[in-house]
Amino acid sequence: MKSKFEVSKEFLKNDDILKCPICGERLLFLDKSLKCDKHSFDISRKGTINLVYSKHYKNSKIYNYELFKNRREFIIGGFYFRLYKFISDILNDRFSSECTILDLGCGEGSHSKFILDLLKFDYKYYGFDYAKDAIKLASDYINYNRFYFLGDVNRIPILDSSIDIILDILSPFNEKEVKRIIKDSGVFIKVSPGKNYLKELRDVLNMEEYNNENDVFDNLQKRFKKIDKYNLNYKIEINEDNFQNLVKMTPAKKNNSSVISFVTIDLNVYVIRI
Numbered sequence: 001m002k003s004k005f006e007v008s009k010e011f012l013k014n015d016d017i018l019k020c021p022i023c024g025e026r027l028l029f030l031d032k033s034l035k036c037d038k039h040s041f042d043i044s045r046k047g048t049i050n051l052v053y054s055k056h057y058k059n060s061k062i063y064n065y066e067l068f069k070n071r072r073e074f075i076i077g078g079f080y081f082r083l084y085k086f087i088s089d090i091l092n093d094r095f096s097s098e099c100t101i102l103d104l105g106c107g108e109g110s111h112s113k114f115i116l117d118l119l120k121f122d123y124k125y126y127g128f129d130y131a132k133d134a135i136k137l138a139s140d141y142i143n144y145n146r147f148y149f150l151g152d153v154n155r156i157p158i159l160d161s162s163i164d165i166i167l168d169i170l171s172p173f174n175e176k177e178v179k180r181i182i183k184d185s186g187v188f189i190k191v192s193p194g195k196n197y198l199k200e201l202r203d204v205l206n207m208e209e210y211n212n213e214n215d216v217f218d219n220l221q222k223r224f225k226k227i228d229k230y231n232l233n234y235k236i237e238i239n240e241d242n243f244q245n246l247v248k249m250t251p252a253k254k255n256n257s258s259v260i261s262f263v264t265i266d267l268n269v270y271v272i273r274i
């Protein structure tokens, strides 16, 4: 079996949309680096590349290895299958030939990996995140059509009008950058928490509820013309391990003593055309 490093090399040999995060020139793959005339970015042993302009980089203390590891353990429990099916159905209806997919703030990569597994068309997938530990874990999903890099949603190292599908699952986005990189025929899928998302967990951790659901929609409506909004809302049963994973993957939590046996999944899916 080829190493992640070798597999990513194959992916990058066929890449034609990455650009230099420093000078903006198109990057070309030579030997084991992406290069423009002035700058060079090496593939790591894990098959990923750091494409954050280093002057701007500050690794996150909150989004650390422990958080992403627990997030993965929870996600692979299968609790979000309805979300994957919902998004993949929309994409399978709309696309049939090879597409480029960009995943903004992909985290440790499991959500999008499960969506990709349901796609019926060919694609080239680029996942990126600002947290080093996220990309280290996401590298487990590297494949000939899946590549992961360290990047910033505010300065995306991708050429203009080159992406068919932008995914944003519970991550931040930058309107200008989204509009710059997406093709006219493209679709931007944004997932954000509804008011009751993980409500029971937030209650036992003494955290505030998500009360900015309407702000997110208003904000999107100001920025994009064609938006369809859907809501997925269901309860799931969780065991003690699931509960511990949830607690450890929740940033800014407060101490708790009780355990819960179910939680609400309440997610809004915005399907946005540019």
Ligand SMILES: C[S@@+](CC[C@H](N)C(=O)[O-])C[C@H]1O[C@@H](n2cnc3c(N)ncnc32)[C@H](O)[C@@H]1O
Pocket (backbone or CB within 6 Å): 060, 063, 071, 104, 105, 106, 107, 108, 109, 110, 111, 128, 129, 130, 131, 134, 151, 152, 153, 154, 168, 169, 170, 171, 172
């Ligand atoms: C709630 S997590 C969601 C991660 C993943 N999409 C998932 O659903 O599992 C938010 C993610 O956004 C990333 N993030 C925050 N600011 C970012 C930025 N400026 N550029 C890229 N990623 C960023 C964080 O590192 C984190 O992985």
Ligand SMILES: [Zn+2]
Pocket (backbone or CB within 6 Å): 020, 021, 022, 023, 024, 025, 036, 037, 038, 039
């Ligand atoms: Zn450059």
